[in-house]
Amino acid sequence: MTPFQHDLLEWYRAHRRALPWRAERDPYRILLSEVLLQQTRVGQAVPYYRRFLERFPDLRALAGAQLEEVLHAWQGAGYYARARNLHKLAQAVAAQPRPDLPASYARLRELPGLGPYTAAAVASIAFGEPVAAVDGNVRRVISRLMAWENPTLAQLQARADQLLSAEHPGDWNQAVMELGATVCTPRRPACPACPVARWCQGKGAPECYPAPKARRQKAVTAVAVVLRGARGVLLEPRRGRVLGGLWGVPMAEGEALGPLLERLAADHGTPIAPPEPVGTVRHAFSHRKLEVRVYHSAWEGPGHDPASKPLSQLDRKILRQAQAL
Incomplete structure (x- = not known):
């Protein structure tokens, strides 16, 4: 383990937030949390996570439900394509001879609605596969570490793969995401509290990395x-x-x-x-x-x-x- 990996993992284990899915090893529950967190803040996702599990405690229950029931349970969480895709995924898994989530990144990617990030997060957290997950938080952390203004997805993925702790891939992916969510934030990042600041090339002007994207509505x-x-x-x-x-x-x-x-x-x-x-x-x-x-x-x-x-x-x-x- 490199000093960089050691410092970030030690910080994560000492400072990670107590979230209901953090203690889980059930792949379905980890998948649900990752799908919710794609476009929902953590504080908003927690009650929806609990409510959804009360109604659909496992993939079999979700697969057997009508879509309208699923959307009703998802009501208020927004971005309803996530719920529709999750329902399709449950039905696809339920139709297999062994109705369990596959335990590899490659096979998870074959399921409907699972993109590279979600498949990597589930594969690493639930199954311990050494694959790096890149979401918005990870993009920001790596861009600042490298002082990259406009990195491509391929550049980010390659660097994330190099940084990954193969011994602790689930904790590692969560640690980088936690760093981006709580310390290396989009505005006013808390650089003095960053456990890996000594390796960061962008800490002098962190808000320049990555360059802001123009959003047109x-x-x-x-x-x-x-x-x-x-x-x-x-x-x-x-x-x-x-x-x-x-x-x-x-x-x-x-x-x-x-x-x-x-x-x-x-x-x-x-x-x-x-x-x-x-x-x-x-x-x-x-x-x-x-x-x-x-x-x-x-x-x-x-x-x-x-x-x-x-x-x-x-x-x-x-x-x-x-x-x-």
């Missing part, structure tokens, strides 16, 4: 109408990559409410009283900012109980704006 306007009656609120199944599988209130891009109302009247054969505006909801997705003008009206057509359907955070905001949730 497209501004989109939309209209939504909350139709509420004695039988509940009208909800429709969502389509598409972002919210597919969820349910939500009728919505259409643009500022014109008329075409949306015409479509609803034609679909359901039920007249709609002139809707009244109730306010505006703003919601940010990864690549676009959505501004939704919300209307509501009485309704005698079909209705749903919003608590019984998986809803996105956007739809929950809209329903709260219309005082229907």
